[in-house]
Amino acid sequence: xxxxxxxxxxTGMDPEKGDKMVEIGCVELINHIPTGRTYHQYLNPERDVPxxxxxxxxxxxxxxKKEPTFGEVVSDFLDxxxxxxxxxxxxxxxxxxxxxxxxxxxxxxxxDPKRIIDTLxxxxxxxxxxxxxxxxxxxxxxxxxxxxxxxxxxxxxxxLAEVYLELLGGRQRGxxxxxxxxxxxxxxxxKPKERVFREPRVFDVSDEEISAHxxxxxxxxxxxxxxxx
Numbered sequence: 001x002x003x004x005x006x007x008x009x010x011t012g013m014d015p016e017k018g019d020k021m022v023e024i025g026c027v028e029l030i031n032h033i034p035t036g037r038t039y040h041q042y043l044n045p046e047r048d049v050p051x052x053x054x055x056x057x058x059x060x061x062x063x064x065k066k067e068p069t070f071g072e073v074v075s076d077f078l079d080x081x082x083x084x085x086x087x088x089x090x091x092x093x094x095x096x097x098x099x100x101x102x103x104x105x106x107x108x109x110x111x112d113p114k115r116i117i118d119t120l121x122x123x124x125x126x127x128x129x130x131x132x133x134x135x136x137x138x139x140x141x142x143x144x145x146x147x148x149x150x151x152x153x154x155x156x157x158x159x160l161a162e163v164y165l166e167l168l169g170g171r172q173r174g175x176x177x178x179x180x181x182x183x184x185x186x187x188x189x190x191k192p193k194e195r196v197f198r199e200p201r202v203f204d205v206s207d208e209e210i211s212a213h214x215x216x217x218x219x220x221x222x223x224x225x226x227x228x229x
Contacts, residue, residue: 025153
């Protein structure tokens, strides 16, 4: 099963007000495990990037103006995510409104919402009332995010891939699925294990041990051992 963990950075909160994506990062998973294949692209938003947003991701227009526009890379992006791979996104509504707004600008159809897996929703259901942002989930699962001094689409996708695996039950579950064919897992799960017969162990008791035991019993008041003998 192929999934794409995806994150974006933007110039603001609302594409309908002219905000644009400035970075896209994607990590490919097969059976929930990263394959090493990634997609990473900085984008020229063709507009300024407000200072308060630069403080979040560190990407100024001066830094981005030599990068390609989304229109120049949209085909490469869509090729990477494919037509049916699930898209794993934290707070998916935010990223998808930008992605769909921009791909429609260039004549492509919106991405089917059935493809979306929102890890924010999963985390809130799993840990109701607890913080569910990416940093909080990294702390909960012991995932090292020391390099995350600023938001970055590829770094955040790599961290989210680890968080997603933990939300599904942890690395051991993922490795089992990755290493053993699904049919074999299903068949082996229902095979009764044969018990191995072992001869009972026999311990020899010395005369001294028997005498010591008899002496102990003689000192007991009305011992149950003598009633059963």
